[in-house]
């Protein structure tokens with residue numbers, strides 16, 4: 001049986017309904033994971049759960065040890081990884097509270113540890129990243145949305161920014177011209193690290209706000225938290241449906 005892991009982002013530091021069988025603090029060759037790796041059963045299915053920003057939501061996106069997190073999950077047997085990411089909406093068709101299963105990425109991050117193939121003396125390795133997300137898992141999520149009557153966006157380009165600040169209006173204008181539909185701070189290097197370890201990785205992105213300059217006035221944390229909370233019910237339905245199939 002293939003292991004499945006959920007990487008929880010903002011608004012998902014725990015999974016209600018998960019009956020926990022073990023919690024392990026993991027040290028990896030790349031350092032410690034963001035939080036204890038939780039193993040348990042959700043609707044009678046074995047899963048793993050990791051809170052990307054720490055159990056208390058204290059680790060900002062640029063400080064997440066993405067390599068340790070992905071390494072530890074793979075070591076623990078996770079071949080499938082579903083990431084939950086809070087994002088801003090750039091494409092005008094997307095509204096706060098809505099879900100997106102992105103199919104492409106543009107990476108604007110910098111100064112992050114973004115590869116496992118970093119050893120001097122090892123052969124140079126270039127993984128294929130033409131399709132950055134796992135086709136099979138994306139399809140399962142999209143089918144699950146159909147089954148649950150959830151009207152999500154079944155594709156879109158995720159622009160990954162460095163953070164922790166939000167973007168300027170001009171940056172979002174540029175990202176829109178580049179073809180980004182959504183903007184978030186945690187999509188990379190998580191996706192490529194999963195690819196390097198040959199995991200099947202996909203994202204459920206939750207629109208928390210209209211991106212900078214597209215809504216009225218400033219973007220507040222209160223607004224972000226409100227809309228993420230609004231989208232979490234649908235996130236949980238998708239997770240349950242997909243987990244029951246793998």
Ligand code: HPA
Pocket residue numbers: 086087088089161166167183184185208209210211212219224
């Ligand atoms: N920009 C970047 N990351 C985000 C946003 C945003 O507008 N909203 C939630 N995460």
